[in-house]
Amino acid sequence: MLLQSLIQLLFPIQCASCAAPNVELCDICARAWRSKVQVGRVDQLPILWSAGYSPLTSPIVLAAKEDNHRRSQIILAEALDRGLAEARRRNWIDANQRLYLVPIPSTKQSNRRRGHFHLRSVIDHMTSQVIFSDVLEITRKVVDQSSLARQERHENLHGAYRVRPTCALSDRTMAEIRQGVLVICDDLVTSGSSLREAVRALKVAKISPEFALSACAAGAF
Numbered sequence: 001m002l003l004q005s006l007i008q009l010l011f012p013i014q015c016a017s018c019a020a021p022n023v024e025l026c027d028i029c030a031r032a033w034r035s036k037v038q039v040g041r042v043d044q045l046p047i048l049w050s051a052g053y054s055p056l057t058s059p060i061v062l063a064a065k066e067d068n069h070r071r072s073q074i075i076l077a078e079a080l081d082r083g084l085a086e087a088r089r090r091n092w093i094d095a096n097q098r099l100y101l102v103p104i105p106s107t108k109q110s111n112r113r114r115g116h117f118h119l120r121s122v123i124d125h126m127t128s129q130v131i132f133s134d135v136l137e138i139t140r141k142v143v144d145q146s147s148l149a150r151q152e153r154h155e156n157l158h159g160a161y162r163v164r165p166t167c168a169l170s171d172r173t174m175a176e177i178r179q180g181v182l183v184i185c186d187d188l189v190t191s192g193s194s195l196r197e198a199v200r201a202l203k204v205a206k207i208s209p210e211f212a213l214s215a216c217a218a219g220a221f
């Protein structure tokens, strides 16, 4: 008992979202991640997301990304899994096809600063059978989107992504990807600018995503 108290004191457990004590994620915060999977569209692309972006959900998104917080990454991964389950229920995914998850790319500087590529860290925790397909890269300087207005976000990102040159990605891999189901994946979608740019860049490489999947979204694209 004494040892347990000491461990509690040294490594206090608290809700990853609201910091309530003695629980990794409190019931109130957990509920925000268990709402019905939502469906929308960003231009022509259908999108599924599992939680609304709110003061309850945003700390988890931030902790997973900026602090490499494992419990938060698992919550986001579960949200993505729930989105995929909904896609299966809607017959958007054929059980025999391979499922390629293409993450929205981050800048090399962000990955270096965080010490990890945050979407990889999330996708690695998913239980669904997916193939992590890091085919997109950022080709020029972009600024952090969070402080930008809608039109500025579009301008900031337009033409900024590309499919990695074939030296990194073999023709065989590309052919396989074209035969499978390709899903663009993000942790948070706000204006949809990143998704639009990803669709544009994939289209240049003659790849058509089936839909987009996000753990969390603001829902006004």
Ligand SMILES: [Zn+2]
Pocket (backbone or CB within 6 Å): 015, 016, 017, 018, 019, 020, 025, 026, 027, 028, 029, 030
């Ligand atoms: Zn909480």
